[in-house]
Amino acid sequence: MVKGTINRRGGIRTHTELNQDQLYVTVDLLVMTIRQERLTLLLSRRTNPPYASRWALPGHFIGMEDSAEKTAENLLKEMLPVRPYLEQLYTFSALNRDPRGRVISVAYLALAPFKQLESVMARQGNTFAAFQVATDREELLLTGESGEELTETDLAFDHGKIIRTGVRRLQGKLDYTDIGFAFLENQDAFTLTELQTVHEAVMGTKFDKSNFRRQIQNRYIRSGQMKSTDMQISGGQGRPAGIYRKIRTDDSTIWS
Amino acid sequence: MVKGTINRRGGIRTHTELNQDQLYVTVDLLVMTIRQERLTLLLSRRTNPPYASRWALPGHFIGMEDSAEKTAENLLKEMLPVRPYLEQLYTFSALNRDPRGRVISVAYLALAPFKQLESVMARQGNTFAAFQVATDREELLLTGESGEELTETDLAFDHGKIIRTGVRRLQGKLDYTDIGFAFLENQDAFTLTELQTVHEAVMGTKFDKSNFRRQIQNRYIRSGQMKSTDMQISGGQGRPAGIYRKIRTDDSTIWS
DNA sequence: CCAAAAGTGTTGGTCGTACACCCATGC
DNA sequence: GCATGGGTGTACGACCAACACTTTTGG
Secondary structure (H helix, E strand, O other): OOOEOEEOOOEEOOOOOEOOOOEEEEEEEEEEEEEOOEEEEEEEEOOOOOOOOOEEOOEEEOOOOOOHHHHHHHHHHOOOOOOOEEEEEEEEOOOOOOOOOEEEEEEEEEEOOOHHHHHHHHHOOOOEEEEEEOOOOOOOOEEOOOOOEEOHHHEOOOHHHHHHHHHHHHHHHHOOOOHHHHHOOOOOOEOHHHHHHHHHHHHOOOOOHHHHHHHHHHHHHOOOOEEEEEEEOOOOOOOOOEEEEEOOOOOOOOOO | OOOEOEEOOOEEOOOOOEOOOOEEEEEEEEEEEEEOOEEEEEEEEOOOOOOOOOEEOOEEEOOOOOOHHHHHHHHHHOOOOOOOEEEEEEEEOOOOOOOOOEEEEEEEEEEOOHHHHHHHHHHOOOOEEEEEEOOOOOOOOEEOOOOOEEOHHHEOOOHHHHHHHHHHHHHHHHOOOOHHHHHOOOOOOEOHHHHHHHHHHHHOOOOOHHHHHHHHHHHHHOOOOEEEEEEEOOOOOOOOOEEEEEOOOOOOOOOO
16 A cells, blocks of 8 residues: 655655655656757656656656755766756646655756767667657647657646746746857857757747857857857868857856 | 654644654745835744744645645735735755755745735734845845844745845846736736836836836837826826726746 | 858847936925 | 926937848868
8 A cells, every 4th residue: 555655765665656645756857958950858758657658757756865956966867977957947736746646846957968868868768768849839749759749648747737837948048048058069169050059949940140149249258258269160061160168157046 | 753744634733843754845935025115025933943033934834735836825815815926936955954854845936015915914913024125235134124134044944045046036037027016006006106116126226217117118018018097196296197007918827 | 163151241120228308296 | 486206308329130241161
């Protein structure tokens, strides 16, 4: 009857059945990246009920020894080589959101360059998969690599709602914060076109090259948060692009 | 040993001692208003340990029957005649934030006109008090009605940090959302000067009258979210002010 | 030379800022 | 009339959008 219990060391042992007189807290992660010029989300396929074989956000119960943020970081350590940009998104606490019992979820937004996700995809290709997120519409639409489409009702729990909240937050913060840089493979060496691709993927619209550049220069270069190096991209087609560098301004302000 | 337990009906019975193997979730409220042209916060004086006799945010444990938002609403029902603007702020989950045990807090921002707080202040004047919030500085400074000053370390738990987070959020959202209107006594009849007072109180700066008006008109009147009535304020000094009316655009989007 | 991608310049409109000025009321 | 608060007008600079144009590479 009461199989799921929290113990002080290792968190939850088994989750198939939860104590009905107790309240549980989990962390769910929206691991997002830019892949093939599209906003892309990492989902994991559930193996156990409820929602067995459905796609869900990677998550973990919060144990007695970890804060929500630490729980998120621990989960991310199993997936990514380095700690990505991480921001608390929202806490979901509707009564019926988990059929197993009373589970509250603190959702986090994690943004990383796709390069860092490749290792997980290779190792755990069975359980994890990348889905393109349609960013030009209000309703949720996810597209898998084989072309399969998921809408909000196809996902486990209330994860569709969580994803929509995350996409809105990302789009909202893109043009008044640093957040877009988190998707760049190397913040010490990137081109303005790469940065523009990030913005276009997130917003789901194309921008004018000239205007985008001026906008970025006004926002970041005039204030010293970004610098132009004297290096250039060598290999590609066309005229070589100038390489820019983001200045790490580590004000670790929790800007929720 | 284990006095504090959650039961299905009534939530927590006693809080002086919590089960050390269990995780608890509370809701804490930042009830804010504008009073005497200053941003003002409602605090409650703790009667029980820990932090007995210290000032703290009003809060309540989440029981098995209520979501976080519902818990916040229930708490607010005991304080205010009508439901105020309510928005989830952030979830605080540091391990040491409550000496009684492992308590996670979901903080909410509640904004109301001062008029609606007067009844609580009158009824429960002993436990509740209004503190002016210094909005022109990064560090926390609260000033009570008798002139007493509180800084972050004077408050119970991590409530100082919660308050700082709330003030930042309020200031950040003031000029790209509706949020300022929540402080108006009557959204169907207010003057632009009243609205300007709200903005000045929240931001801690003065604005140019002419520019503020044009800005508001561009933002809200051109888009039909606000209308000018043909009524005027009668009683006061000086030229009578035109009365405006906010159009209720009930998109209940969770814009966290 | 041509395609492709990077990068610059120009022009018109909108908006924020600073500041000077006019209007209606109470006393 | 005069103080008080409400409300308008103007002029400058910054910035955004649209669009035409130039520069440097590979093939």
